[in-house]
Amino acid sequence: MSERLEKGLAAMRGQMDSRVASFLSTCVHCGVCAEACLFFTETSDPRYTPIHKTEPMRKLWSREYTFWGKIASKMGLKKPMTEADLADWEMLVYDGCSMCGRCSMVCPVGVDIAYVIRKVKEGLCAAGFSPEDLVAAGERARTIGSPMGVTEKTLRSTIAAQEKESGYKIPLDVQGAEYLALFSSGEIAGFPEFIGSLAKIFSHADVSWTISSEYFEATNTGVQLGNSKLAAELVERVVAAAQKLGVKYVISPECGHAYTTIRWDAPNFIGRPLPFKVVHIIELLEQLREEGRVKTNSTISDRLTYHDPCNISRRGGVLEQPRTLLNMVAPNFVEMTDHGSMNWCCGGGGGVSSNERANPLRAQAFGAKKRQLDEIQVKTMVTACSNCRHMLEDGLEDNEMDIELIGITELIAENLDTSGSPKAT
Amino acid sequence: MTEFIDGPLWYFALTVFIVGVIWRISSIFFTGKKPDYSVPRQASTGGAVATVFTRFIPRRDMAPKIRIQTVAGYMFHLGLFALLLFAAPHVAFIEHHLLGIGWTPMPYWAFIVASQLAFLGLLILWLHRVLNPVTRLISDFDDHVAAILTFVVMLTGCLALMEGFTGLRVLHRFTVELLMIYFPFSRLMHAFTFIPSRAFTGAWFARRGVDA
Numbered sequence: 202m203s204e205r206l207e208k209g210l211a212a213m214r215g216q217m218d219s220r221v222a223s224f225l226s227t228c229v230h231c232g233v234c235a236e237a238c239l240f241f242t243e244t245s246d247p248r249y250t251p252i253h254k255t256e257p258m259r260k261l262w263s264r265e266y267t268f269w270g271k272i273a274s275k276m277g278l279k280k281p282m283t284e285a286d287l288a289d290w291e292m293l294v295y296d297g298c299s300m301c302g303r304c305s306m307v308c309p310v311g312v313d314i315a316y317v318i319r320k321v322k323e324g325l326c327a328a329g330f331s332p333e334d335l336v337a338a339g340e341r342a343r344t345i346g347s348p349m350g351v352t353e354k355t356l357r358s359t360i361a362a363q364e365k366e367s368g369y370k371i372p373l374d375v376q377g378a379e380y381l382a383l384f385s386s387g388e389i390a391g392f393p394e395f396i397g398s399l400a401k402i403f404s405h406a407d408v409s410w411t412i413s414s415e416y417f418e419a420t421n422t423g424v425q426l427g428n429s430k431l432a433a434e435l436v437e438r439v440v441a442a443a444q445k446l447g448v449k450y451v452i453s454p455e456c457g458h459a460y461t462t463i464r465w466d467a468p469n470f471i472g473r474p475l476p477f478k479v480v481h482i483i484e485l486l487e488q489l490r491e492e493g494r495v496k497t498n499s500t501i502s503d504r505l506t507y508h509d510p511c512n513i514s515r516r517g518g519v520l521e522q523p524r525t526l527l528n529m530v531a532p533n534f535v536e537m538t539d540h541g542s543m544n545w546c547c548g549g550g551g552g553v554s555s556n557e558r559a560n561p562l563r564a565q566a567f568g569a570k571k572r573q574l575d576e577i578q579v580k581t582m583v584t585a586c587s588n589c590r591h592m593l594e595d596g597l598e599d600n601e602m603d604i605e606l607i608g609i610t611e612l613i614a615e616n617l618d619t620s621g622s623p624k625a626t
Numbered sequence: 627m628t629e630f631i632d633g634p635l636w637y638f639a640l641t642v643f644i645v646g647v648i649w650r651i652s653s654i655f656f657t658g659k660k661p662d663y664s665v666p667r668q669a670s671t672g673g674a675v676a677t678v679f680t681r682f683i684p685r686r687d688m689a690p691k692i693r694i695q696t697v698a699g700y701m702f703h704l705g706l707f708a709l710l711l712f713a714a715p716h717v718a719f720i721e722h723h724l725l726g727i728g729w730t731p732m733p734y735w736a737f738i739v740a741s742q743l744a745f746l747g748l749l750i751l752w753l754h755r756v757l758n759p760v761t762r763l764i765s766d767f768d769d770h771v772a773a774i775l776t777f778v779v780m781l782t783g784c785l786a787l788m789e790g791f792t793g794l795r796v797l798h799r800f801t802v803e804l805l806m807i808y809f810p811f812s813r814l815m816h817a818f819t820f821i822p823s824r825a826f827t828g829a830w831f832a833r834r835g836v837d838a
Contacts, residue, residue, distance in 0.1 A: 220826045222657040226650065227816045227823040230769050231699070232760040233684075236691040247763040266657070268649075269811050306838060307688050309699075310816055311681050311824030465834060468663035478665070518667055518835030539687050542836050 206284045209328025213261050216320035224312040225262045228252055234304035234314055239545055239569040240297045240562065249297045251304035255317040257282075257290050257324055284328070291330040294321055296559035299566075300458075300551030301511035306543060315516070322427025331426055332556040339422040339431055346438070348422045348555065349386035353414050359393045360412070367397030369404050374446065375411035380485075381448040381477075382412050383419035383439065383463070385456040387587040395455060395587070398614035402486070405619055406494035410452070416442035419459035424466065425552030432462070433470040439463060443477050453481045455608050457512030457550060457586040464517065481513060482610055483585050487522035490529065497530050498618035503580040504533045507609075508570070508593060509544035510586035523585055523609055530616045531583075537573040545569040549592035567596035574604065581605045583612055628792070631800050639803035646810020647818055654822055666833040673832020674825040680838075681824050694754050702747025708732065708740035709780070715787060715795075741784050748777055768813050776814075779805050 202210075232250060235241040240249040247253070260282055263270045273279040302315035325331060338348035345352060360371045372378065380403075388395045396412075403410050416438040423432025443451055453460040464479040480488075489495040507527055513519045520541050527534045539545055548566040553559045570593070574582070582604050584590050590606055597604050684696050710716060714731035721728030732740065752773045755761045782798035809815065816823075831838035 217657060219654055219657045219659040219822075220830075222654045223819055223822040223826055226654060227819040229813055229816050230755070230761060230764045230766070231695050232758060232764060233688070233692045233695055235760045236688060241760075247760040250760050250764055253764050266653070267811070305827065307685060307692075308827075309681055309684070309695075310820040311677060311827040311838075313827045313830060316830070465664045469660065472663070474663045474665070515836060516834065520836070543685065543687055 202281070203284055205328045206282065206287065209257075209287045209324040209330070210261060210282065212327035213258055213320065213324035214265070216258075216323050217262065217266065220313065221258065221317055221320060222262065222266065224314075224317055225255075225259050227310045228259075228308075228312050229310060231309060234308055234312075237303040237307045239299075239301075239303075239548060239566045243566045243568040244562070248293055251298070251314040251318070252312070254290065254293050254298055255314060255321055257286050258317055258321050260286055261324075287325055287328050287330050290321065291325055291332070292558075294318060294325060295332050295335065295552060295556055296562055298551060299511070299546045299548055299553045301546035302516050303511070303543065303546065306515065319424075319427065323429060324427075326427040332552075332558055334556045334558065335422065335426050335552050338552075338555045339426050339428060342418070342420075342422040342435060343431060346416060347386040347418050348420060349390055351386040351389050351418070356389060356412070356414065356417055359389050359396065363393055363397035363400065366394070367401055369397065369400035371396060371400045372411045374414050375409075377447050378409045378411035379448060380408060380410040380450045380452050380480075381443050381446060382410055382417075382452045382454065383459070384412075384417055384454045385420045385459055385587050386418060387420075387591060388454055388456070389417075391591060392455075392587050392608060392611075394611055395608055398608075398611045399482070401614045401619075402489075402495060402610070402617060405617060405621070406489045408485075408489070408494075411446060411448070413442040413446060415445065419454050419456055419463065421459065421462040422552070422555075423470075424458060424462050425555065429470060432466070436463070436467040436470050439467070440471065440476065448477055450478050450480055451475075452485060453479060455482060455510075455585045455587050455590075455610060457510035457517070457588060460519070461512040461517050481517070481519050481585075483513070483519055483522045483526065486610065486613055487525055490526065495613065496618040496621075497613065497616040498620065499616045500530050500532055501581070501612075501616070502533060503531075503605075504535060504578065505531045505581040505583060506535050506537055506574075506577055506579045507540070508537075508547065508582055508584040508589055509540055509542075510584060510589045511544065511546050511550055513585055514544060515542045519585075523583075526609060526613060527583060530612060535577050535579065537577055539573065545573060547586075547589040547592035548596070549588055554588055554592055563592070564596070564599055567592075567599070570596060571600055571602070574602065579604060581607060583607055583609050585609045628796050631796050631803065635803050636799070639806040643806040643809055647815070650810050650815050651818060651822070654819065662833070664833070667835035668832060670829035670832045673838060674829035677828025677831070677838045678821055678824045680828075694750065698747045698750035698754065700747070701743045702751060705740045705742070705744025705747060706776075706780070709737070709744060709783065712740075713737055713783070713787065737787070741780065744780055745777075748773065748780070752777075771808070772812050772814050775801070775805050775808060 234251040305313040342348045548563045712732040717731040779801045786794040786798040
C-alpha cells in the first residue's frame, strides 16, 4: 500500500463515528438523493448522485467495520482499496459537490450525506487528492491569513476608503468592544461596501464593535479542503484575536461556510467550547430591529427575492430572520418555489468557487437557480453570502439575466432610518 | 429434512438473526461519537424523534420526482408487513411458537391484495434498480441478493398457502431461515438501523434550529 493511500485511509478511519456507521448501514441505494442534487439534475450524470460521492468511505467501512468485510479482507476475497479509489473521487467530491446538504434533507432513511462527504474529503486531502487551487488557497490562509491573500495593509486601506465613502468611523482594535466583526476575503476584495454598511448600522444602533487587525478572516479553507488540522489552526486565530480584544460576541459576516464553521464546527475543531458567542450578522440585525435599535424609513418597490445561502439557512438555522428584515423594507418580496431549508445552492459552496477547474460544471449547475428565477421574474435578488453573490453574479451574467444583486446588510443600511441621532463622523 | 428445517435450522437461524441484529446495532453505537461543543439553539431530542417519523413521507417539493420509489416502496413494505403479521399461518406460528398470543388474521381476499401489492412493489423497485442509470450505478451485489431472497421467500409463502402441501411449507420455512441468517449481515438491516440513522440526522439539524 502506498504511503499516500495509507494516509488517506488513516484520515478516513479517524472520521468514522456512530453517525457514519448508522448511515452506511442504512442506505438502501434508492437514488432519491440524486433528485435533490443540482450537479445531477443539471447534468443527468449518475456519477453526481450524492451517495455515490461517499463511495470511498463506504468501501473502507465495508472492509474494516463489517463482519463479512473483515473476514473477506483477511482471506483475500475482497479487493484491497487502491489509490484509484481515492483519486477517481477527487473531481466528484471537490468539483461536483458544493456541500449544500440538500440531499441530506430528502433521504428516506435519514442519511446525512453531506456529513459523510465532508469526511471523505479528509481522506482525499490527506492522500493529496485535492484541487491545486484549493490547496493554494489553504496555503495562503495558513501563511497570510486569507485564502485570497488579503493582508492587514489591504484591510486598513479598505477601511479608510469605506470610512470616506460612508462617512462613518470604522473601529479597529478597540479593546473591550462588545462585538468583533469578521469578514470574508471575498467581501473585503469584492464587496467592501459591506464594511461601510456595518459602520452605518452599528453607529445608529449604538453597537460597540471592532475589527481585529491581527485576524479578520472568517472563511476557513481547512473546512473546504477537508483538512481539520488547518481548520483548527484558523479557528484558534479567531479565538486568539477575540480573547486579546476581550469581546463577548463574534459576528459572522455574509458568508455561508464561514458561519457554519465558526458557529457550529469551530468548537469541535479545537476540542473545547468557544470563549465567546457567535452571531450571524442577519441574526444581529434582526435582534437590533426587535429592540427598536434598527429602523428603516424607506422601502424598495421592486419585485425582490431572497437566495438562501445553504450554510446559513439549511445547515445554519438562520431561516426566519432574513425574511422578517426583508418584509420590513420590501413590500414586493416574493419567495422562490424551493426556499428556506430546501433552497437550491448557487453552485459554488464547499470550495467549488475557489476551484477554477470546476467552473464549467458550476456554470451548468446554475441551471437550477435560473429555473427558479425564471419562474418568479424579479428585478432584485438579495442574499447573505458574498460567495453566493459572486457565484450568482457569474450565473446571471452568463445567462444574460437582468437581475440586480445586493447583500442584505447593504440593503438595510441603504434604507436605514437615520433621523433619530445622526452619528456620522 | 423436514425435522431439520423445522427444528435445529430454525433455532440456528433465529439465534443468528437475534444476535446478529443486536450486534450490528451495538456496533453502530460502539463506534463512538465525539462530543459537540457548539451551543445548541434548542434541544436535539425533539428533532431526533420527529425525524424518525417525518421521513416516512417525502417532502412535497420532492414527491413528483421520486414517485416510483415512493409508491412502489410503500406497496412493497405495506404488503410485506401485512403478510408477515396478519397472514393466517403466520399468526398461528407466532401464537404457537413465538409469543404465545395471537390475533385475528386477515381474510383470504386481503392476503391476495397484500401479496399482490408486495410482489408488484418489489418487482417495480427491482426493475427501477436495474433500469434507472442512477440506481444501476449505486447498487451492489447485496442489493440484488436481498431483493431476490425476499422475492423467493414471498413466492414460496404464497405457494405454501395456496397449495397446502407440507413440502411447500417446508420450502417456505427454509427460505425464511436463509433470509434470517442473511439479514444481519446485509442491507436488510435498514429495517432496524433507519431509526438511529434518522434520529442522528434529526438531532443534528434540531441543534441548529432546522426541521429535518
